[in-house]
Amino acid sequence: MxxxxxxxxxxxxxxxxxxxxxxxxxxxxxxxxxxxxxxxxxxxxxxxxxxxxxxxxxxxxxxxxxxxxxxxxxxxxxxxxxxxxxxxxxxxxxxxxxxxxxxxxxxxxxxxxxxxxxxxxxxxxxxxxxxxxxxxxxxxxxxxxxxxxxxxxFEPASVALHALQRAGATPETVTVVGLGPVGLLTVRLARERDVRRIVAVDVAPARLELAAGLGATDLIDAGLEGGAGERIRELTGGEGVDVAFEVVGSESALRTCLAATRRGGRVVLVGLAPEVSLDTFALVNNEQSIVASVGYRDTYPELIRLVAQRGLDLTxxxxxxxxxxxxxxxxxxxxxxxxxxxxxxxxxxxxxxxxxVSCAASAGTATPATSDSRRRC
Missing domain, CATH: 3.90.180.10 (Medium-chain alcohol dehydrogenases, catalytic domain)
Structure with missing residues (x-):
């Protein structure tokens, strides 16, 4: 093979x-x-x-x-x-x-x-x-x-589903920073969970457009002058979102997540970043929490159920x-x-x-193609 x-x-x-x-x-x-x-x-x-x-x-x-x-x-x-x-x-x-x-x-x-x-x-x-x-x-x-x-x-969707589970009780408002496959699937699964407001952040217009089709309610260019985090606060009346998902793996994305998250809110780390620096004074004063999410567990049966019974489309x-x-x-x-x-x-x-198989058929044989027939193809 x-x-x-x-x-x-x-x-x-x-x-x-x-x-x-x-x-x-x-x-x-x-x-x-x-x-x-x-x-x-x-x-x-x-x-x-x-x-x-x-x-x-x-x-x-x-x-x-x-x-x-x-x-x-x-x-x-x-x-x-x-x-x-x-x-x-x-x-x-x-x-x-x-x-x-x-x-x-x-x-x-x-x-x-x-x-x-x-x-x-x-x-x-x-x-x-x-x-x-x-x-x-x-x-x-x-x-x-x-x-x-x-x-x-199901594998990347499981990463997204486990991250949502790590967020705790279903939030009303979330931000997803980074719209690769896992970020986009986080958007889709958040919509499946009836999250009211889903703010998607990325630098690629095509990915932002795809996020809109998957359920994002607000789209923000990550390179926005003045900062995407501040724009998210404006969208939420100065409050910030309940949960932000960092799905990039960079210090700047983490900073955006913290700036976008309300007091008492949570940031879920999904991306793999090297060492980062944090303003722990602000973190403590805002009583924000940061949790990590790695891989997944017990997610496949739930995804199978969502696709088979509720018509969830990941494609x-x-x-x-x-x-x-x-x-x-x-x-x-x-x-x-x-x-x-x-x-x-x-x-x-x-x-x-x-x-x-097609080559073998064209060669007039009903058996799998041999190495010689592969060369002829």
């Missing part, structure tokens, strides 16, 4: 590798879609950051080189020993979290902060491939009325679907150029399989 294998910074190869065999407690899935995440971009641009190079990750036992991709879904095609809750042919969304199940946080149900936490596709082989073998606990069966295209977005954030062979040029490089019209790019490994 073909897979996108990370060897080092700027060295991701579309390589022919063996189809993995599902081990004990694992399933093999035929991948339908795998989204490109900002984490993948960082690993491609200047990694390793999370990818294990010297020591195997305790959750996967893997070290680089490894297959990228943690936002994926597909169809079960084989079962490993002891797997009983899934069957061949099940369509599944993959919750790519490794967890040990034994540490104190796992026993408390907080498996997203497991001592050995990690992601398939970053700390182990993932879904930018035609097939992927994963622990069966990662696979969530999909109802017939939930498409695989929707399921491909407007998808701006392109590309073949696996185009991952670097059409995926990573396009996103790194900061193309404002691109938000979520999905990789479709089946595009190659479809071409091989």
């Amino acid at each position: 073909q897979a996108a294998v990370w060897y080092g910074a700027r060295d991701v190869r579309i390589a022919e590798v063996d189809v993995p065999a599902p081990g004990h407690g694992e399933v093999l899935i035929e991948v339908a879609y795998c989204g490109i995440c900002g984490s993948d971009l960082h690993e491609y641009a200047d990694g390793p950051h999370a990818i294990p190079v010297a020591e195997p990750h305790p959750g996967s036992g893997a070290t680089a080189p490894l297959v990228l991709g943690h936002e994926f879904c597909g169809t079960v095609v084989a079962l490993g020993a002891s797997v009983t809750h899934l069957t061949v042919g099940d369509r599944v969304a993959v919750e790519p979290n490794y967890r040990c199940g034994e540490c104190a946080r796992c026993r408390a149900g907080e498996y997203n902060i497991c001592r050995h936490f990690g992601f398939a596709g970053l700390m182990g082989n993932g879904g930018m491939a035609e097939y992927a073998a994963i622990p069966a606990y990662m696979a969530h069966r999909l109802p017939e009325n939930v498409s695989l295209e929707q399921a491909a977005l 407007p954030v998808i701006t392109s679907t590309i073949a696996l062979e185009g991952l670097v040029a059409q995926g990573f490089e396009t996103l790194m150029r900061g193309a404002g019209d691109q938000v979520k790019i999905l990789v479709d490994p089946a595009a190659r399989r479809d071409r091989l």
Whole structure:
């Protein structure tokens, strides 16, 4: 099969590798879609950051080189020993979290902060491939009325949903600073929760327009003279919003969030920033709180319910679907150029399989294409 294998910074190869065999407690899935995440971009641009190079990750036992991709879904095609809750042919969304199940946080149900936490596709082989073998606990069966295209977005949507849960009781007013896929999905899920006012902040007009379509009530250019935070206060009669979501990972975005949040309000950190400086005097005097949100837990069943029963549509954030062979040029490089019209790019490994079947048929054979027929194609 073909897979996108990370060897080092700027060295991701579309390589022919063996189809993995599902081990004990694992399933093999035929991948339908795998989204490109900002984490993948960082690993491609200047990694390793999370990818294990010297020591195997305790959750996967893997070290680089490894297959990228943690936002994926597909169809079960084989079962490993002891797997009983899934069957061949099940369509599944993959919750790519490794967890040990034994540490104190796992026993408390907080498996997203497991001592050995990690992601398939970053700390182990993932879904930018035609097939992927994963622990069966990662696979969530999909109802017939939930498409695989929707399921491909459950991972970033889970990040957004967990951030909303970390905000506490459903607020009346929120600000979302940073309209990448997670920020836009935060807007959509806030609207699903009937948040009255949703202020979206970004520098890209196309993303602001998309946020409006997803439920944002107010749109603000992050580069606004005088500061976006002050403009948000004006919109709220000088009060500020109940909760602000920092989904950029920068000190300036955090400052905007704090300036936009009311006294007694909360800022939820979702973006990954280096060290930042804070005016703790103002933080204390305003009795604002800052909480962090990492990954997610117990979100997939809720997203499946929202899509299947309430008709939640996550797909407007998808701006392109590309073949696996185009991952670097059409995926990573396009996103790194900061193309404002691109938000979520999905990789479709089946595009190659479809071409091989078509090629085999044109060659007059009913069997899968051989290496010779691939060369002819």
